[in-house]
Amino acid sequence: MKSNNKFLSYDIKNLKGDIMGGFTTSVVALPLALALGVASGAGAKAGLYSAIITGILSTLFGGTPAQVNGPTGAMTVVLIELYEKYGSEALFAAMVLAGVFQILIGVLKLGKYIHLIPRPVIVGFTNGIGCLIFLKMIGYFKESPILALVTIAVMLIFPFITKKVPASLVALIAGTIVGLYFIPSGALVGIIPSGLPKFSIPVFKSSEITDIIQSGFILALLGCIESLLASLVVDEMTKTKHHSNRELIGQGIGNTVAALFGSLIGTGAIVRSVVNVNAGGRTRLSGTLHGLILLVITLKFSPLASKIPLAVLGGILMGTAIQMIQYNATRKITFASKKAGTVIVITTLLTIFADLTIAVAFGTLLSMFYFVMSMGDVYLKKYEVDDRNYDKNIVSYTIEGPLFFGVSHAITSKLEMEVEDADIIVLNLMNMPVIDISGAVSLKNIKQGLEREGKKVILAGVKENMLDMLYAIEVLSEDEKDVSINRIGNALEYAKNLAETV
Structure with missing residues (x-):
């Protein structure tokens, strides 16, 4: 797998594919950027310029050239909760911090x-x-349930007809036409402020600082x-290898600038990145072009977006949410391992009813616990010793x-x-x-416990790098050294x- 992270060099052979990728992904990104901006509470303009700013800057400075960046559903869920709880100023302060945190994570090579x-x-x-x-x-569904159902149906059914045209774009156009001329549409997006976004430093209450820092970290x-x-998906499709720390620095730069200009923060977007690669996009040009095309659309055609019903965006x-849920992966993983299935269910429930940080932390700890427990079952293997009649019974x-x-602990219990x-x-x-050190102490306890019962314990195959620790806590004595560092065959003969x- 080759690296594909050269910043300045460009192969002209990629030009056609990059142009096609940029145009195609901008069409895919437009309806989602509008919908996510409105849903977040920051407005359609914040969603559009999120796709523009992060689409350009995160692509230019990131570590995955073929990746397309912008606002995503996962990020917007957290943004909605922040907006509802603290308002817009605290929301943008948390987003600025999030970008800074991402830069730090990348700089620290984490x-x-x-x-x-x-x-x-x-x-x-x-x-x-x-x-x-x-x-x-x-809430948006209730604006016009029938219109929302029509839009959802288009989102779910149209991909079975063709995947060459984005279902979200078809749903946006069809839903808007139906809402304007055939079905009462309820509230509309409304006027989108014209012009470029302005630089603004968020002003928030000092009492909110702890919550803002926590939200920024999340x-x-x-x-x-x-x-x-998303980078891993792009790697698999393009047979290249991304630079993870550079990618996070790029994400942080794009998100910090986006938040300071009144836009939502974004991430590497899996669906848009896949569309880009399938259209031929391979370099930073495609993601940058996608952002520039969205900029032109926003400046020239934003009045048309004001007529889009909120029920359509909802x-x-x-429809996007239904497609996000990983039905097949959940089924296959659960079928392969009930413990892994339990982790999926618990993480899902904690994400819904607690928050993402708790869900990820607890799910990871639970996975580690299950792994450790399973290791205890298989780590200790018994080998038969020939059945000659010895005065003493030998096991290995x-x-x-x-x-x-x-x-x-599991090994100790099983051995005893x-x-x-x-x-x-x-x-x-x-x-x-x-x-x-915990393992060494357990080894000492095993050895001493068995020797108190009158049994003889012989350690074999001890590696040189372990000897100092085992001597220090008196697992081994000097006179046991020769046997301990020998192979198992010598130890069995001994x-x-x-x-x-005896």
Whole structure:
């Protein structure tokens, strides 16, 4: 897989594909930018300029050249809650902080750790966000239920007819025409302020600072996760490799500037990025062109958007929410592992009824807990010793993998149950690459406990890098050194000699 992050160089062979990608993604982005801007409470203009500013800056400075950036449903859910709770000034202050946090995460090279979030957690919070978007749009649905249902139907059915034309654009046009001429449409988007956005530093109450910082961190975390997920999708499609930390710095730059100019923050958008790549977009030109085309549309044709019914925009987002929920992934993962399915369900519910940070943190911890528990079941393997008649009963076990705090108790318990009839226990550590202090203490407790019962414990295959720790806490003594660092075969011969001579 090749790197595709050169900033200044350009291959003219990509020009046609980049132009097609830019035009196509701008058409896809237009209805979603309008809908998400209105839904957030900041207005249609904030959504449009979010797609323009982040689409240009995050693409130029990011680490995934073929990625298209802009406002997304996942981010907007959190923005809606912030707007409803604190108002617009605190909302924009939190968004500015989110951009700054993303830059810091990238500068500190923490981007690689975002990928450590387990797949079931990602599926769970994506499902939860889909449910939240749907629930948040019920107010717009009530403006004109029939019109909203027509729009949702177009969103869900049209992709089965053709995927060459964006369903959201067809739903926007068809829904607006139906609302204006055939079905009472309810409230409209209304006049969109003309001209370019103005620079503005948010002013908020000092009592809100803690909530703003917390909200900014949540937005930053969500933006990092969603953007890097989109980057992975682009990598897979283009056979390239993104630069995760540069990507987060680019996201942070775009989002900070967008928020300071009264626009929503955005993320790498999976759907728009896929459309771009399928249309031939491969470099930063396509994402930048997408933003410039949206700028022209906004400046020249925004009066037309004022006639769009809110029920249509609500229907577009409801259809988007239904498509966001990962039905197949949920079914397949749950079928493969009930524990992973439990993580998905719990993460989904926490996303809906608590918040994203709690959902991701608890889902990740639960995944780690299940993993650690399963490791305890398989880490200790018993190997048969030949059945010659020795004076003492010999058993041999191998610890497979690292011995750390998470599995040490499970291994201890299993070993204590299985060696009741043994006189000599050979414990092979050859396949144990790492041991932490908790694992070493557990090893000491195992050894001392069994020796108090009159059993002999022989450690074999201890690696040189572990000896200092094991000596320091008295797991091994000097006279055990020669046997401990030898291979299992030598240790078994030593055990057999002991069994015959005792």
